[in-house]
Amino acid sequence: MTTVAAYAAAAAKAPLERTTIERRAVGEFDVLIDIKFVGICHSDIHQAREGWGEAVFPMVPGHEIAGVVAEVGPGVRRFKVGDHVGVGCMVDSCRECENCRAGLEQFCVQRPTWTYNAVGKDGKPTYGGYSQKIVVDENYVLRIPDGLALDVAAPLMCAGITTYSPFRYWNVGPGKRVAVVGLGGLGHMAVKIAHAMGAEVTVLSQSLRKKEDGLRLGADHYYATGDPATFDNLRGTFDVILNTVSAPLDYDAFLSLLRTGGAMVTVGMPEEPVQIQFSSLFGNRRSLTSSSIGGIRETQEMLDFCAEHGLGADIELIRADQINEAYERVGRSDVRYRFVIDTATI
Template identity: 55%
Template structure:
């Protein structure tokens, strides 16, 4: 077995603390990655605190993992020792159902295996990236382009693919008017990616203090969503809106911003059911959809796109020992725009 150090939550009521455990020995198709950096996602907080159902403890969170390959199994073909590699939200799936065969492992009909707070096919629990290393089957490892800043690339494996996938699936192209609801960890990536795709990007935010930053990130316009005069000026004008907000809010207001046949896609996950007015959809033949991360092939496509356009996340680096403080700050939206843990701090 391979010894690893980590930070883990011993229970839903306890702060994260140092934790030692063992990774499995390499199988023929496994890749061993020495983790250099791991991003901190808001979903880590939800799962650690049992806000999405009962978790498996002790829990080592983290699914935005980047580092260096230190060993490979005898049948591994895509990775060599010394390569930069990453692991996102999944470490396995059936690979045999219709979704998996289409490269949509996130919709595996038997359920994908999460990078943490999940169980491998043999029933052993998965531990995530707030740790010194990870062992993962080759099919779920990503190649990290060398020209990307490694630490700032880590959040691409969740925040990046979560926003890239719907932009690609709904065919956002040059000249379209694209709205981004919310300017946080997901929203700031949506702005960068949509801008690189050639869209005219507008950010919807409740915070006037975010106007300058939204424009720095690539937004062409910023709309204060609490100002109804500003909202009315843009009604019926958007081709596509990506809604990244996880707090309860009025979907109907943003649906009214869409032109006829426009699409609005949800990637945020509020904890209360929304009220949806049918007229907001019917009156413009508008469509409301949702999107979940992306498949492995599409995630690699996203990383290569980011390498081509020089896109990474805006990050604040922290040592693992600051993770509990980072969680409290993240809940208050006190980060621009993603915390990343430097795993050297666990040495």
């Protein structure tokens, strides 16, 4: 085992503080990664504050990991020392169920082993990327293509795949009208990816404060949802609405913006219950649905797509001792558009 420095929350809502954790010895099929950068995802905050229910503490968050291979086990064939690699939201799954066999490990019937706030098959808690190193089975490690810098690639491990996967599933491309609700860590990647796929992209945000950014990122249109006229003017417009915000919305109003057969896909998960009127779904075969991350194969596909199109996250690089401040700023939407921790500062 190896002792490494990390930042952890000792209990729900406790500030994250520097500590040390143990990483397992490198096994036959393991990859030891020197973590260089790790993104701060809003889900880190939800979990560290137990906003989504009971959690495992002490907690080392972080599932947007980018780094360099430092060691490989004797059975590893896909990676070598020096490779640029990433780790996303999961580090294992049952590997035997129908979903795992289909490359949908995120829907593992036995539940995936999440990168943090989980218990692994060895009975020990998993610790995430707010740390210097991590050991991961090679089957759950992603290759970061040449041309993608590690700092801007790190958020792709969650924000990238969380938006790419539903666009692929709902066949976003030329001729499709896509709306992105919210221009934050997820939303800004959704705009970039949908634009690169060839769709007509609209941002729906509370105000026009980020309009210039939205258009720069690839949006064709930008509307303020705080203006009631927006919902009148855009009624029946979109094939797909991707909701990236993790706060309750007026779902009935947003569903009215879908074309016949359109889908509103939610990837942000509010802590509070939400309500809809089922009448909003009837009559036009509209769907209100959700999407998670993607499987390992699809996540690699996303990374290759982003490299091909020159897509990385817009980031603000911070020191590890700024994590608690960053959490507060995320809550105020005061980041454009993803905080990334330089792990050399841990």
